[in-house]
Amino acid sequence: MRLCETDKFIATCKSIGITVTYQRLIIFEFLQTQVNHPSAEDIYKQIRKIHPTISLATIYNTLVTFAEHNLINRVTQLHDVARYDTNLKMHHHLVCRQCKKIIDSHYPALDRIKISRRHTHGFKVMRHQVQFDGVCSECQKKARIKSNE
Numbered sequence: 549m550r551l552c553e554t555d556k557f558i559a560t561c562k563s564i565g566i567t568v569t570y571q572r573l574i575i576f577e578f579l580q581t582q583v584n585h586p587s588a589e590d591i592y593k594q595i596r597k598i599h600p601t602i603s604l605a606t607i608y609n610t611l612v613t614f615a616e617h618n619l620i621n622r623v624t625q626l627h628d629v630a631r632y633d634t635n636l637k638m639h640h641h642l643v644c645r646q647c648k649k650i651i652d653s654h655y656p657a658l659d660r661i662k663i664s665r666r667h668t669h670g671f672k673v674m675r676h677q678v679q680f681d682g683v684c685s686e687c688q689k690k691a692r693i694k695s696n697e
C-alpha cells in the first residue's frame with residue numbers, strides 16, 4: 549500500500565502515540581506525492597516553496613520519526629545520504645550509479661526468494677529487498693550523446 553490517506557495517518561499516529569503536528573501533516577502529505585525516494589534535502593527544497601518557515605531540522609526529525617514507526621521506509625544507505633521510500637509494498641530497487649536515481653521494480657519472482665536457515669547464521673530475517681546496481685536509461689542516453697560528440 550502507498551502511504552495511507554490523511555485520516556488514516558492521523559489515526560495511526562494516535563494509535564502509536566505520536567503527536568500530529570501541522571508540520572508532520574504537511575510532510576506526510578508531501579511524501580504521498582513522491583515516487584523518487586527523496587532525501588531530506590530534496591523534501592526540504594520542495595516544501596520550502598510552499599511553507600517557507602519549515603526548517604531542515606524539522607524535516608530530518610520528522611523523517612526519522614516516520615521511519616521509526618514504519619510510516620515510511622528508509623532506503624538502505626545506498627549513497628552518502630539517507631533516502632526515503634513511501635512505497636510500503638514489497639518491491640525492489642534499481643539504483644543508478646551515476647545520477648543516484650532509485651527506481652522501484654515490482655517483480656514477484658524476487659518477492660518469493662527464500663534463504664535457507666543454513667545461510668542465515670542465526671539471523672532472523674524480517675524482510676528482504678533486492679538491489680540492482682547499474683546505469684539508468686537516461687544516463688545511458690547521455691553517455692551515447694557524449695560519445696557521439
Ligand SMILES: [Zn+2]
Pocket residue numbers: 644645646647648649683684685686687
Ligand atoms: Zn541515471
Ligand SMILES: [Zn+2]
Pocket residue numbers: 585633635639640641651652
Ligand atoms: Zn522504493
